[in-house]
Amino acid sequence: MKRYVPCIIFFLFVIPHVIFAQKGERSLSLKYGATRLEKRQDPSMKQFRANRLGAFIHWGLYAIPGGEWNGKVYHGAAEWLKSWAKVPSEEWMKLMEKWNPVKFDAVEWARMMKQMGVKYVKITTKHHEGFCLWPSAYTRNTVAHTPYKKDLLGDMVKAFNEEGIDVHFYFSVMDWSHPDWRYDIKTKEDSVAFSRFLIFTDNQLKELAKNYPTVKDFWFDGTWDNSIKRNAWWTAHVEAMLKELLPGVTVNSRLRSDEYGKRHFDSNGNLMGDYESGYERRLPDPVKDLQVTKWDWEACMTIPENQWGYHKDWSLSYVKTPVEVLDRIVHAVSMGGNMVVNFGPQANGNFRQEEKVLAMTIGNWMKKYGECIYGCDYAGWDKQDWGYYTRKGQEVYMVVFNKPYSKRLIVKSPNATQVVGAVLLSGERLEVVETAKNEYNVSMPDREPEEPFVIKLRIKEATGVTEKYRDAFI
Ligand code: FHN
Numbered sequence: 001m002k003r004y005v006p007c008i009i010f011f012l013f014v015i016p017h018v019i020f021a022q023k024g025e026r027s028l029s030l031k032y033g034a035t036r037l038e039k040r041q042d043p044s045m046k047q048f049r050a051n052r053l054g055a056f057i058h059w060g061l062y063a064i065p066g067g068e069w070n071g072k073v074y075h076g077a078a079e080w081l082k083s084w085a086k087v088p089s090e091e092w093m094k095l096m097e098k099w100n101p102v103k104f105d106a107v108e109w110a111r112m113m114k115q116m117g118v119k120y121v122k123i124t125t126k127h128h129e130g131f132c133l134w135p136s137a138y139t140r141n142t143v144a145h146t147p148y149k150k151d152l153l154g155d156m157v158k159a160f161n162e163e164g165i166d167v168h169f170y171f172s173v174m175d176w177s178h179p180d181w182r183y184d185i186k187t188k189e190d191s192v193a194f195s196r197f198l199i200f201t202d203n204q205l206k207e208l209a210k211n212y213p214t215v216k217d218f219w220f221d222g223t224w225d226n227s228i229k230r231n232a233w234w235t236a237h238v239e240a241m242l243k244e245l246l247p248g249v250t251v252n253s254r255l256r257s258d259e260y261g262k263r264h265f266d267s268n269g270n271l272m273g274d275y276e277s278g279y280e281r282r283l284p285d286p287v288k289d290l291q292v293t294k295w296d297w298e299a300c301m302t303i304p305e306n307q308w309g310y311h312k313d314w315s316l317s318y319v320k321t322p323v324e325v326l327d328r329i330v331h332a333v334s335m336g337g338n339m340v341v342n343f344g345p346q347a348n349g350n351f352r353q354e355e356k357v358l359a360m361t362i363g364n365w366m367k368k369y370g371e372c373i374y375g376c377d378y379a380g381w382d383k384q385d386w387g388y389y390t391r392k393g394q395e396v397y398m399v400v401f402n403k404p405y406s407k408r409l410i411v412k413s414p415n416a417t418q419v420v421g422a423v424l425l426s427g428e429r430l431e432v433v434e435t436a437k438n439e440y441n442v443s444m445p446d447r448e449p450e451e452p453f454v455i456k457l458r459i460k461e462a463t464g465v466t467e468k469y470r471d472a473f474i
Contacts, residue, residue: 069087134207300340
């Protein structure tokens, strides 16, 4: 009998916990799990949500080699070159001697981002390589010890803020160049070193919060290793520490682990941090994955298939067109998420031409149609093949990406919601024909736009269901 005791305990206690956890019901009492069950509704979080469109800037020493080391071009992400080419830290950090982005102009960057219509920019303060864009007092691996010397981060924060753009800090906890960084804690020595590393990281985070108090968000990365997962207390502590230092600040889910090593969502299935940050270079399915509309989330996207930092050869993978990037932006908003489009500036401080064109094209579209993005959310209407719905209060937007040969855009409204009119954002009216219960045809404009376009629906809610329709008896 004794032999079966562990099995009985497993089936009686562990399995039910796992099942409840998957349903997102509270069953385990967690010390380091989610701190709330609903979306945050304070002004800072509302602003984060309303912003909807952001830009990522991945900029660090990796921009100097641009994906090539000792004559060999590596296809992987350029910011991982140190790892692909197995470059020792001392050698990698010699790149600091060449860091001199003489063409960098923070004001120009901010103008470009403003023109693109982004409401916030996420800047890599420190990526996995360990090089800091600010003059940190806690390491030598900073911009202060390069020929450039000046505080790049400070200049960016100032310039972006002056354009009314919020600044978010990307921060990699994993630091390949710090002697105390560990992937796992296997020995007493690891444990001692890693404790020092966590103090070092706390100091850097406090320094960032203190020196750049207008920062609105911390976006953590490099937190997936066992060393961090075994220190769940620390992830909870960092979230609390930053929120105390910077009231209103938002923190992504990627920072957090609970005491069972569960990341993003705790062992009860509840979101940790303020918004989910697992959608990287991919998006939830707009029909099957509607559960994401229950929490805040933010996706990020590269323009080539997988290059965040500057890589000199973009021909090595597929490069998305501006319309494809736009499609992803609208897709995210239609499911209640934010989208962050990545840029990897060159080492001299210039953006590559393709990125400038993309930013300009998206910006021109946002100027005309941004009304269906900013402040918008999941509409709750069944997705149709022509594109996506977004919604702001009583305004329901159709964002049309695929023109139908029938010249009719099918709309299926939720129960007790009638469509009583449709207009282009220019004001031009479109014909609406009711075709069945809660089904309509909206006609295409006479002059069909040569770009994705937006139709605003006029709706009436809770006015009673039309009785003229009968379902078939089957
Ligand atoms: O390894 C990084 C990668 O270089 C890049 O910074 C992205 C951005 O989301 N995050 C990591 C991978 O998840």
